[in-house]
Amino acid sequence: MSEQGDSEREFDIKWADEAVHKEPSARARMLAERWKHDPPGPVPFRPEPDGRRHGRRLRGRGSGxxxxxxxxxxxxxxxxxxxxxxxxxxxxxxxxx
Structure with a gap:
């Protein structure tokens, strides 16, 4: 790497990506803390449709x-x-x- 000041190195994305330890995001920390006390239940791979799929009706439902x-x-x-x-x-x- 060329001679860079500390302020330039601080915002270097390659330097950040090469970091050995990366801190988890705020959401990941929040969920980890919540799941310590109340673990999530099992979730099916494909949940049951609720009658709408991306703004469309499911096939076979409704006439129009x-x-x-x-x-x-x-x-x-x-x-x-x-x-x-x-x-x-x-x-x-x-x-x-």
Whole structure:
């Protein structure tokens, strides 16, 4: 490392990353202290859905669609339609030229 003053070395990120001991975050310290007295219970790998998933309804529930939601097949049709249009336009341009 080049000659640096103490104030510059203090904020050097490489120097900080190479530290042997890293202090845990405030949240980690808070949870460790809380769990000493009251350990958390078991948590399932995938919790039961509560009826909403990222702003969408679960499949099979409800009859209508939520505003802005569309089938994944619509995206597939749009992509293939765009590709077919480009291919046809390129073929037409080659045919004319």
């Amino acid at each position: 669609r939520i505003r802005g939601e569309r089938s994944p097949w619509v995206s597939v049709v749009i992509v293939f339609g765009f590709m077919a249009t480009v291919i046809l336009l390129l073929g037409y341009a080659d045919f004319r030229g």
